[in-house]
Amino acid sequence: MANSNFSQRLIRRGLRAGINALSRSIDQEQVGRLAADLLLGGGTSTSPDSRGGTHRGPDTSPGRADKQKTSPQKRGGSQKKRDDFSIARRAEKQPIKQGFPKRPSGGYPGDFTGTVRPVYSPDLDGNPDPGEVVWAWVPYEEDSTKGKDRPVLLVGHDGSWLLGLMLTSQDHVPGNVGEIRQNDGTPWINIGSGDWDSKNRPSEIRLDRVIRIAPNAVRREGSIMPMTLYSKIVENIDTGGQG
Numbered sequence: 001m002a003n004s005n006f007s008q009r010l011i012r013r014g015l016r017a018g019i020n021a022l023s024r025s026i027d028q029e030q031v032g033r034l035a036a037d038l039l040l041g042g043g044t045s046t047s048p049d050s051r052g053g054t055h056r057g058p059d060t061s062p063g064r065a066d067k068q069k070t071s072p073q074k075r076g077g078s079q080k081k082r083d084d085f086s087i088a089r090r091a092e093k094q095p096i097k098q099g100f101p102k103r104p105s106g107g108y109p110g111d112f113t114g115t116v117r118p119v120y121s122p123d124l125d126g127n128p129d130p131g132e133v134v135w136a137w138v139p140y141e142e143d144s145t146k147g148k149d150r151p152v153l154l155v156g157h158d159g160s161w162l163l164g165l166m167l168t169s170q171d172h173v174p175g176n177v178g179e180i181r182q183n184d185g186t187p188w189i190n191i192g193s194g195d196w197d198s199k200n201r202p203s204e205i206r207l208d209r210v211i212r213i214a215p216n217a218v219r220r221e222g223s224i225m226p227m228t229l230y231s232k233i234v235e236n237i238d239t240g241g242q243g
Contacts, residue, residue, distance in 0.1 A: 196222035
């Protein structure tokens with residue numbers, strides 16, 4: 001009986017020792033695997049935690065990794081768009097170099113009343129030349145301190161001044177292109193439509209008023225007047241021929 005009890009105690013002691021050894025072996029193996037994963041940057045690993053749950057390592061699944069790699073690029077792209085937008089807004093606020101026509105800085109000396117010596121030398125090079133229809137600041141006849149932006153046919157020079165004839169889209173006289181008629185004592189010639197009018201309306205030119213135009217008062221070139229029609233216009237300029 002004593003031997004039997006002694007044998008049972010040995011068996012229980014051996015079982016406890018074996019269980020403890022096995023338990024230690026499992027823990028060390030899992031700890032070793034976790035350490036290897038962390039050192040090598042491996043995938044997800046799990047190990048029992050103190051609460052009986054699992055501990056997750058870094059998630060390096062393909063979808064997750066791609067998102068992590070591309071997110072900085074998205075942020076960079078958004079920043080670039082914002083920068084481009086800001087640059088565009090700043091450029092939009094810059095003053096227009098050409099701007100609108102302005103009154104001559106030294107004042108307007110009055111309309112030209114001498115004999116016009118016509119010149120025909122159109123060249124759409126950015127500079128106003130006789131033979132071209134341009135947009136310029138034109139003073140009012142009744143008050144030369146005021147004026148408006150309107151198309152003008154350039155016909156010659158008076159010193160540093162350009163000489164021009166005023167265009168209008170108001171139908172003062174009926175008739176075909178090239179016809180000249182009087183309206184309340186003012187001669188007008190029909191010139192038809194052209195690029196000087198954005199609505200392509202028929203226009204007329206006043207023949208008895210020659211305007212002095214400062215070159216820096218010209219806003220832009222409009223188009224070239226055909227030479228045949230230009231010749232008909234300048235042949236009928238009537239300023240009284242004084243001077």
